[in-house]
Structures are given as structure tokens and as C-alpha cells.
Amino acid sequence: MRRRWLLLCVALLGWTLVLGQRGAEPERRDAEVQEEPDGEVSTGSGSKPEGACPEQCSCAADGVVDCAGVDLTEFPQDLPESTRQLSLQNNQITEVTVEDLSGLLQLETLNLQNNRLTTQLEDEGFEVLEQLGYLYLANNKLTAAPKHLPPALVSADFAANQLTKIFPYTFGQKPALSVYLHNNKLTDAGLPEGMFNGSDNLEVLIMSSNFLRLVPRGLPSALYRLHMKNNKLEKIPAGAFENLSQLRELYLQNNFLSSDGMDNTTFHLTSLEYLDLSNNNLTDVPSGLPRSLVILHLEKNSINRIPADALTPIRNLQYLLLHNNRLRARTIDRDAFRGLKRLHTLHMYNNLLERVPRGLPRRAKTLMILHNMISEISRDDLINLHTLTELNLSYNRLTSAKLHREAFRKLRLLETMDLSGNKLQALPMGLPKSLQVLKVKDNQIEAVPEGALAGMAKLREFYLSNNQLKINSFYQGAWQELSSLTTLDLSSNLLSHVPADLPESLEFIHLQHNRISSIPPTAFLTTPNIKGIFLR
Ligand SMILES: *[C@@H]1O[C@H](CO)[C@@H](O)[C@H](O)[C@H]1NC(C)=O
Ligand SMILES: *[C@@H]1O[C@H](CO)[C@@H](O)[C@H](O)[C@H]1NC(C)=O
Ligand SMILES: *[C@@H]1O[C@H](CO)[C@@H](O)[C@H](O)[C@H]1NC(C)=O
Ligand SMILES: *[C@@H]1O[C@H](CO)[C@@H](O)[C@H](O)[C@H]1NC(C)=O
Ligand SMILES: *[C@@H]1O[C@H](CO)[C@@H](O)[C@H](O)[C@H]1NC(C)=O
Numbered sequence: 001m002r003r004r005w006l007l008l009c010v011a012l013l014g015w016t017l018v019l020g021q022r023g024a025e026p027e028r029r030d031a032e033v034q035e036e037p038d039g040e041v042s043t044g045s046g047s048k049p050e051g052a053c054p055e056q057c058s059c060a061a062d063g064v065v066d067c068a069g070v071d072l073t074e075f076p077q078d079l080p081e082s083t084r085q086l087s088l089q090n091n092q093i094t095e096v097t098v099e100d101l102s103g104l105l106q107l108e109t110l111n112l113q114n115n116r117l118t119t120q121l122e123d124e125g126f127e128v129l130e131q132l133g134y135l136y137l138a139n140n141k142l143t144a145a146p147k148h149l150p151p152a153l154v155s156a157d158f159a160a161n162q163l164t165k166i167f168p169y170t171f172g173q174k175p176a177l178s179v180y181l182h183n184n185k186l187t188d189a190g191l192p193e194g195m196f197n198g199s200d201n202l203e204v205l206i207m208s209s210n211f212l213r214l215v216p217r218g219l220p221s222a223l224y225r226l227h228m229k230n231n232k233l234e235k236i237p238a239g240a241f242e243n244l245s246q247l248r249e250l251y252l253q254n255n256f257l258s259s260d261g262m263d264n265t266t267f268h269l270t271s272l273e274y275l276d277l278s279n280n281n282l283t284d285v286p287s288g289l290p291r292s293l294v295i296l297h298l299e300k301n302s303i304n305r306i307p308a309d310a311l312t313p314i315r316n317l318q319y320l321l322l323h324n325n326r327l328r329a330r331t332i333d334r335d336a337f338r339g340l341k342r343l344h345t346l347h348m349y350n351n352l353l354e355r356v357p358r359g360l361p362r363r364a365k366t367l368m369i370l371h372n373m374i375s376e377i378s379r380d381d382l383i384n385l386h387t388l389t390e391l392n393l394s395y396n397r398l399t400s401a402k403l404h405r406e407a408f409r410k411l412r413l414l415e416t417m418d419l420s421g422n423k424l425q426a427l428p429m430g431l432p433k434s435l436q437v438l439k440v441k442d443n444q445i446e447a448v449p450e451g452a453l454a455g456m457a458k459l460r461e462f463y464l465s466n467n468q469l470k471i472n473s474f475y476q477g478a479w480q481e482l483s484s485l486t487t488l489d490l491s492s493n494l495l496s497h498v499p500a501d502l503p504e505s506l507e508f509i510h511l512q513h514n515r516i517s518s519i520p521p522t523a524f525l526t527t528p529n530i531k532g533i534f535l536r
Contacts, residue, residue, distance in 0.1 A: 054077070113157070177201070187213075204224060282302065303327060336359060369392065375399070426452075442465075444467065444468055470494045492513040504529065
């Protein structure tokens, strides 16, 4: 994705430069009479001068030839034989022939990205380039890959073409290759048997955004990173990943994988650290996930339960993303997270949680359980979360009556809490004194009971917008407790005056959409640091 954007930007930049040049020097056009070799270039030698540099290009002594973004429609002729790096990206070249390449025996890097290559590249053309290490052909309109690429190849980029076919020696027999094939039209039938035969050191393979239903067989055991997102994978055949003991990153999101399409041996990948299975058709957490995993994406599936033993073997897990599934608290086993001592970030928003699940990971720092159906938090629901720093409970169904006043007592490190979008009638009691950011907007809060803000000297940002607050909703001296407060949002309430005794630290106050009709000159006397007052 980022790569494509970059390409687009480069393309646009190239285009602007061309336009710019034309605009600034319209007379240059006259000098650009092509076709006939003109006197200036051929001074000295014959019709095909040694070491000449094509007019639109710049050629450096070390074999670097730059013809990028100069509006070429044909592969340039008369390139120096010493050319090692040839930049032809961002032109409109439609064809590369054997003759074009035959004189470039020193070529190490060929960049033809973002041109208009359509036909299949002629096979022998690349074969003669024995030094070729880097071949960039992304963003063209190629429908088939070259049949032979030279064995020295280190990186082959064919992204964003229309490839339907790969041949055995396109990527086979290349001892040190990485391959980029994303955004093409590859199907299983277009891949040869033994596609990477003899390319045993292939470390990076990017095949995202194609039409593959199967994981290719015979992937080299050196593979470190495999991208297959946005394909049509429905299942992972037994043993498909069996030799990939070096694989660290596996991207399988946006496919049609179901839980039936894998078994407890599928992910026996002893080095795997990053696995993305999001946006598939899973109903269960896959079993047999490796202990080495650090980040596990399971969001946007239909997972409806977590049994006791599904996650617990993943001892290194740090990030677990389970949002947008169909989890209920009662279908999450109370031992589901047992022993996951490194798990610090857990996302379970947009599920069907009717309460806070039991047995949450004891070392969690970030817990995102917003957009569920949680209507109650009892005294001990959060009792084990001693290390939690961020708790997002927004857009649930909490009422003040069902939120136990001691529920937060163990959250001594909590810095950020979001209770917005619930049905609270009063600001909860017993909020952690460690809080720095507190959001309770979009509730029905009418009262801030005596002592509710006591000791909250670390609170910097306090959002109370869209509630039912009046001037007398706050207890006497409430604001003076908040000696670090810099931002206070009281917009969309029922206030008739600017609150008195605001803390001295205050910098921004939002009071728009209230019932304030006048502001006495003394209103902001206690807040010398005020930078913004929003009153509309
Ligand atoms: C793989 O390469 C070996 C030689 O290195 C050859 O014998 C074998 O037939 C090849 N297999 C495929 C499927 O191409
Ligand atoms: C894994 O390696 C073994 C031994 O080299 C081989 O027989 C098997 O076909 C390989 N599996 C896959 C899926 O490539
Ligand atoms: C994997 O599943 C099979 C049954 O499908 C079972 O017999 C086997 O014990 C399981 N292996 C592990 C390691 O859980
Ligand atoms: C996803 O799974 C459901 C059943 O769990 C099935 O009805 C549906 O067809 C599957 N969708 C795809 C795209 O495989
Ligand atoms: C809670 O999550 C929502 C949705 O991601 C986000 O907009 C909000 O800022 C979060 N709350 C806090 C306090 O970070």
C-alpha cells in the first residue's frame, strides 16, 4: 500500500518535473529532435559512440545512468557499455527487446518501474545480464513474467502488474532472491510446480492481492516473511508451512479461511512472531499456535469462544487483537489467559460481551472493551488488573447503579479511562487517583457527587461533554482538587454560568452549547494560564 502511494508520488513528481521543464524552457523542445543521431553527440567516433550518454539521461563515471521521468517512449539506445545502474522509471516505455539489453553486460540494477510495458518480456534478454541483481518492474501492465531471470538476482519486484503466469526459471534457481508479486492476477494454476526450486535462500515473498486459493507448495525453508493477504485462501492444506522454521512474519488477512481449513499442525512454525489472520471466516482461535508469537491478529472473524487451552501455550504473546468478533463473556474460559505474563495489549471491542470477562491477563496495560453490551461492573471484575494503564469502556450499557463504587480500587496505575457513551447518571465514585485523562462524554450525568474528584491531582484532561450538568451539579471545591487540569470539556450541557473556582493550571475550556448568556469580567480571574475559551 505504502509502496504504491510512494510510486504514485514519484510518478506525479516526475510528471511535474517534465511539465516544469517544458514550461520554463519551451525552446528546449526544438533541440530534442530525435531519430537522427546529431552532430554534437557523435563528435569523434562512428555512428554508435562508445561511452555516449543519451540526450535525456545523465551518466556518471561510475556506471550510473539516470533517465527517470523524462517522457521516454522507447528504451534508450546508445547506452554506455559500462552501465551498472539504469534508472528508467516513470517513463512511457512499452517494450524491452533482446537488442536493448544485449550490450549491457555490466548491468546490476534495472529500474523500469512505472512504465507501460505490456507484452511478455523477451526471454533471452534477461538471461545475458549475468550481473543483474535488482530488477524493478512494478507498476506496468505485464501479463506474464519472463521465463528466465539470471541466477544473480537478489530482488525482483513485479508488483502492480497483471501477471497471470510465472515459469519455473522465473524465480527458480536463484540462490539469494526476494520476490514481490503483490497486486497481480495470479491464480494457483499460474504458478509452476517447484516455483522456488533451487532458490533455497528466499527470505521475503510478497504475494498479497492476487487470486490464490492455495498456499504455494515447496516454499523455501529460509523464508522469513510471507505476505498472502487479500487472496482467496479458504484453507491451508496440511503441511503447507511444514518446512518454514525461519518464518517470523505471516500475513494471511482478508481471505476466506475458516476454522475447518486448518488444524493443530498448520501453524507449527517455531520462529513465528507475527501472525495476521484478521478478516477471515474463523469461528475459533486456531489451535497449536507457536509459543514464539508476539503479535496475534484475530480481529474481524466470527470467533465466538475461547477455550482454556487455545491461547495459554503462546507464552510470548504481547498483543492480542480480538475485536470485531462474536465473543461473549460466558464463552471465554476463565483460564483462557492464564500464564500469559507478557500479554499487555488486549483489544476486544465490538464483540458481544455482556460483562467484563473473568480471568483477564494479569499484566495487561491496555484493555479495549468498548462497543460491547457491558451493563454491569461488580466489585471484583477488575481486581487483577494491577498494571493496567489504559481502560476503554466507552459505548457500553453501564448505569451508575450497576457500577460498583469500589470496582476501580486496584487500578493504581491507570492513566487513561474512557466511560463515554454509557448511561451513567452520576460521575462514578472511586476513580483511580492516578488518572491523567478521563472521558465520560455522551452519558446522562447530572451530578458529580461529593468527593468524586478527591485527590485527582494528576488529571490533565477531563471530558464531560454532552451530559446533563448544571452549575450546581458539582460539589463545592470540586475544581480545586484538579490541580494539574489543563483541558476541560463541558460543552453540550445545561450550564447557565461559567463555573467558578476553576483550577489555575487550566489552559483550554470548552463551554459551547450550554445556556450561558453572560460572562462577568471576573470569570477567568483564577485561571491565568488560559489559552483557549470555546463559547459558541
Ligand atoms: C528441482 O530442481 C532439481 C535440480 O536442482 C531437479 O532435479 C528437479 O526436477 C526440480 N524440480 C522441479 C519440480 O522443478
Ligand atoms: C518439506 O521438506 C521435505 C524434505 O525436504 C519435502 O519432502 C517436503 O515436500 C517439504 N514440504 C513442503 C510443503 O514443501
Ligand atoms: C491435534 O489434533 C488431533 C486430532 O485432530 C489430536 O489427536 C492430537 O492430539 C492433537 N495434537 C495436539 C498437539 O494437540
Ligand atoms: C463463512 O462461514 C460461514 C459459516 O460459518 C459460511 O456460511 C460462509 O459461507 C463462509 N463464508 C465464506 C466466504 O467462506
Ligand atoms: C476509546 O476508544 C475510542 C475508539 O477507538 C477512541 O475514540 C477514544 O479516544 C478512546 N478513549 C481514550 C481515552 O483513549
